[in-house]
Amino acid sequence: MKRGLQRVRSLIAERPGAAFGGGLLLVITLVAILAPVIAPYPPDQQVGPIYQAPSSGHWLGLSDEGFDVVSQLIWACRVSLLVGFCAALVSIVVGGTIGILAGYFGGAIDLVLTAITDYFIVIPALPLLIVVAAVWGPSLFHIILSLGLLLWTTSARVIRAQVKSLRERTYVRRSRTLGGGHLHTIFRHVVPHTAPLLVANTILTVSAAIFAETALAFLGLGDPSQTSLGKLIEDAYERGATTQRAWWALLPPGILVAVIVLSATLVGLAIEEALNPRRSHVPFQLHLFGRRRRTTELPPSTA
Amino acid sequence: MTRTRHVVRRIGFALVTVVAAVVANFLIFRAAPGSPISALSLRPGSSPAYRQHLLHQAGLDRSLPQQFGDYVGNLLHGRLGVSIANQQLVSANLKTAFLNTLPLVALATVMALALGLVVGVGLAWMRSSRLEGPGLLTVLTTYSLPTQWIGLVLLFVFAGTLPSGGISDEFLVDPSFFTAVGDRLQHMILPATALALSIFGQYAFIVRSAMLEVLGEDFMLTARAKGLSSMRLLTRHALSNALLPIVSLTALIVGSISGGTILVEAVFSYPGIGRAISSAVSSRDYPMLQGAFLMLTILVVFFNLVADLLAVKLDPRVTE
Numbered sequence: 001m002k003r004g005l006q007r008v009r010s011l012i013a014e015r016p017g018a019a020f021g022g023g024l025l026l027v028i029t030l031v032a033i034l035a036p037v038i039a040p041y042p043p044d045q046q047v048g049p050i051y052q053a054p055s056s057g058h059w060l061g062l063s064d065e066g067f068d069v070v071s072q073l074i075w076a077c078r079v080s081l082l083v084g085f086c087a088a089l090v091s092i093v094v095g096g097t098i099g100i101l102a103g104y105f106g107g108a109i110d111l112v113l114t115a116i117t118d119y120f121i122v123i124p125a126l127p128l129l130i131v132v133a134a135v136w137g138p139s140l141f142h143i144i145l146s147l148g149l150l151l152w153t154t155s156a157r158v159i160r161a162q163v164k165s166l167r168e169r170t171y172v173r174r175s176r177t178l179g180g181g182h183l184h185t186i187f188r189h190v191v192p193h194t195a196p197l198l199v200a201n202t203i204l205t206v207s208a209a210i211f212a213e214t215a216l217a218f219l220g221l222g223d224p225s226q227t228s229l230g231k232l233i234e235d236a237y238e239r240g241a242t243t244q245r246a247w248w249a250l251l252p253p254g255i256l257v258a259v260i261v262l263s264a265t266l267v268g269l270a271i272e273e274a275l276n277p278r279r280s281h282v283p284f285q286l287h288l289f290g291r292r293r294r295t296t297e298l299p300p301s302t303a
Numbered sequence: 304m305t306r307t308r309h310v311v312r313r314i315g316f317a318l319v320t321v322v323a324a325v326v327a328n329f330l331i332f333r334a335a336p337g338s339p340i341s342a343l344s345l346r347p348g349s350s351p352a353y354r355q356h357l358l359h360q361a362g363l364d365r366s367l368p369q370q371f372g373d374y375v376g377n378l379l380h381g382r383l384g385v386s387i388a389n390q391q392l393v394s395a396n397l398k399t400a401f402l403n404t405l406p407l408v409a410l411a412t413v414m415a416l417a418l419g420l421v422v423g424v425g426l427a428w429m430r431s432s433r434l435e436g437p438g439l440l441t442v443l444t445t446y447s448l449p450t451q452w453i454g455l456v457l458l459f460v461f462a463g464t465l466p467s468g469g470i471s472d473e474f475l476v477d478p479s480f481f482t483a484v485g486d487r488l489q490h491m492i493l494p495a496t497a498l499a500l501s502i503f504g505q506y507a508f509i510v511r512s513a514m515l516e517v518l519g520e521d522f523m524l525t526a527r528a529k530g531l532s533s534m535r536l537l538t539r540h541a542l543s544n545a546l547l548p549i550v551s552l553t554a555l556i557v558g559s560i561s562g563g564t565i566l567v568e569a570v571f572s573y574p575g576i577g578r579a580i581s582s583a584v585s586s587r588d589y590p591m592l593q594g595a596f597l598m599l600t601i602l603v604v605f606f607n608l609v610a611d612l613l614a615v616k617l618d619p620r621v622t623e
Contacts, residue, residue, distance in 0.1 A: 017436070115319075122320050123327075124603045126562030127580065131596050134584045135331055207447070214449045215566055219581050233452050237570065242459045250459060254452030261447035262440075 018270030021263035028260060032078040041068035043075040043227065051246040061248040064239040072232060073252055079228040080210050080260070083144055087209035090148020092202045095155030096194070102156070103163025104182075104190060114160070121153045126215055133221040140223040143216060147209045154208075155201035158272075162197050166190055196275055204268035207261040214257055229253045229260075309615060317608040324600040329374050332593055333367070383597075384590035388582070393594040396579060401598065403470055404568070404575030407491050407498070408560055414499035419506020420549075424537060426507060427514035446504030450563045454497035454570035466490050468572040494571040498563050505556050506549070513545035520544075547618050550610065557606040561599050 012019040031038055041047050046066035047058070054061040060069035102113035129150055136142045166172055166189075175185045210229070216222055217230030218237070232253035236242070241249040358364045365373070377383070383393035422442060429435045445453075458467055466472070472486050517523065518541055526540045561577075568577035576595055583592035 017440070118316070119320055119323055122604055122607055123324060123600055124559075124561040126559075126565060127596055127599050130565065130580060130584060131331055131592060134587075134592060135334065211447070211449065215451065215562065218449075218451045218566060219569060220585055230449070233449060233455070237451070237455055242455060242462060245459075247459065250452075250455055254449055254456070257449050257452070258444055258447040262443055265443065265447065 015270050017266045021266030021270075024259060025263040025267060028077055028256075028263070029081060031074055032081050035074045035078045039068075039071040039074045041071040043067060043071045051241070051244050051249065053246075054248050060252055061246070063249050064235060064241065064244075064246075069248055069252065072227065073229075073256060076227050076229045076232050076253065077256065077260075079140075079226045080213060080230070080257070081206075083140065083147070083213045083228060084206040084210040084260075084264075086144040087147035087151065087213075088202045088205035090145060091150075091152040091205045091209070092155055092198055094149060095152030095201065095205075096159055096198055098152070099156040099159030100163050100186060100190060100194065103160040104167055104186060106164070106167070110160075113156075117153050117156045117160075120150070121157075125150055126212065129212060129216060130219060130221065133216055138221050138223050140226050143213060143221075143223060147212055151205050151208050151212070155198075155205060158201060159194055159197060162194050163190055166193055196271060200268045200271035200275070202268075203264050203271070207264035207268070210257060210264075211261050229257050233257075306615060310612060313608060313611045317604050320604050321601055324597065324604070325375065325378065326371075328593055328597050328600075329371055332589055333370075378597075383594035386583075386588055386591045388586045388588045388591060393590050396591060397576070397594055397598055400574060400576045400579045400595070403573065404564060404577065406487075407495055407568075407573065407575060408564060410491055410495040411498035411502070411563075412560065414495060415503040415506055418499060418503040420510055420542075422503065423507040423510025424514060424542060426511040427518065427541075428537065430515060442504045442507050445500055448501065449566075450497065450501040451566040451570050453500050454494065454567050457493050457497050458570065461493060465493055467493070470574055490571075490573070494567045494573050497570070498560065498567045501563050501567075502556060502559060505559070509549055510545065513548045514541055517541045517544045547614065550613055550617060557603050557610075561603055 008019075041058075044067060047068055048062050048066050050062065050064055050066045052058065052062040052066070058068050058070065060073070063069055063072060098113050098117065102110040102117075129146055132146045132150070133143060136146065172185060172189050175189055180188070213222070213228060214230030214233060217228055218234045220234070222228060222231050222234070230253075233250070236246075236250040236253070241247075355364070381394055383397070385391070386393050386396055389396070422438075426435070426438050426442065429438050461467075466489055470487065470490050471483070472490075475482065475486060478486065514537075523536070523540060526536055531540070564575065565577035565580050567573070568575045569581040572578065576599060579591060579595045580599070582588070583595060
């Protein structure tokens, strides 16, 4: 117990940003899970006049339909996080599989899979998402699936590079020499050693998916029956929160998205950096560029 | 020699990508639930014969490969079909939209670059100082804010002082050239700012890491030993050498700009390509959506290619 506390303390000292982000993410996730218990009001019942300003009873006022904004936000976090995590899982399955296959087998398989990955990197993600969502029709399931199927490229790249170096390690080669099949080698030796990287990329993808979901919801492509954070921003726009000067309906959902995205980014990057200290501190989308940069200290100042 | 090969390979990849985009564009819309004419044949008095007639007219009664052939043939002739929403040629709609989007994106990119340069150099300078953490966090936060939300907040703040939507004041009668340009700029300033704010973080981080890399080089130490001032060191020696990665990565950001443009143009009802896409989505105008998506994809691929070739031109080592 004591040792555990010590470890947590040293982690906070070493990576304050990541610890802060992790803590925040944990709190938000807990609040989202406990929404039915925590939310002070039902999120879809009128409890007062529309766009009532914040008061002691309703900390962030009421929405355009007279719903309590705090309760709406809590329930919306639930939907957004659900979309984020499920989409990230789909994407890590796709990206992980492609990355591992490309890195492990190399040769022609690598060539083809890398070309496919490059193609998806170049195609602008949001427009493609919009087209797919528009054609498929809005439902939570479709959104999760299309987000997952389009946000895997970064993971695939990073994991491919890792597996490529793993493949040359002695224990992997020995496993092959001793007659271990490809499947055995992959699941016994390659996957366990890429697991932390998979986790890091999943967390990074959660933030990307939540971010992209707000965009889809804003364009009316979200599930109309599920109120996500993106839907709340759309409601604020569609129903005139700006002209009604109802800042309490507009500001909180956007800030909450930023907090979730930022926390997840900080945590994901910290894990990735811990695994690969040479990687620079760049935000998640920049990983798309696949370039490793060396960060160096400033030369000592003499001025 | 390797340089020529690299250039040829990049151009080849761009062409393959465009072809793949054309195929994807065809397939995605064929996979749509219901046929594209199901909405049309719902009008009162429509019979199976009428439905058949519509199918035939749209070429949908032919086999998939034949349809694909038709589609590619039309594409090569620049025929993108007719918009369902306004009955105009999709290509004509897109041309107007493109000419509107171009200045907006250019302005936003310039703003984002300027902001990114200043902030990135500032962040590099703050390295290992007490301000580094808060500085990084601020940039990361703006970067994490939804683009449409930034636009809405700008709208909220500047609603009275600046035009909140559209591209020009319709009540200007016979404006002089300068009035017209000023009017356009006034309409562009809010969407461009929103777009710039949402993407400058990427530039700032690229500039920062490029700067840090250059600052660690030996020639920087030499320059410092020569007794040059910090400012001169930073701008003349470090920044000029850090520009290469900035240029080569700039066009890669075009992808995220294209996404941001859709959202920003929706917020400010700015009649560009982004707005064409979002309104095609809400009116289920598939020909328009298909055309706009294809155009956007080709533009992104094109700018990627330009950046790639520019990077080779600036630094032949890139081909390695």
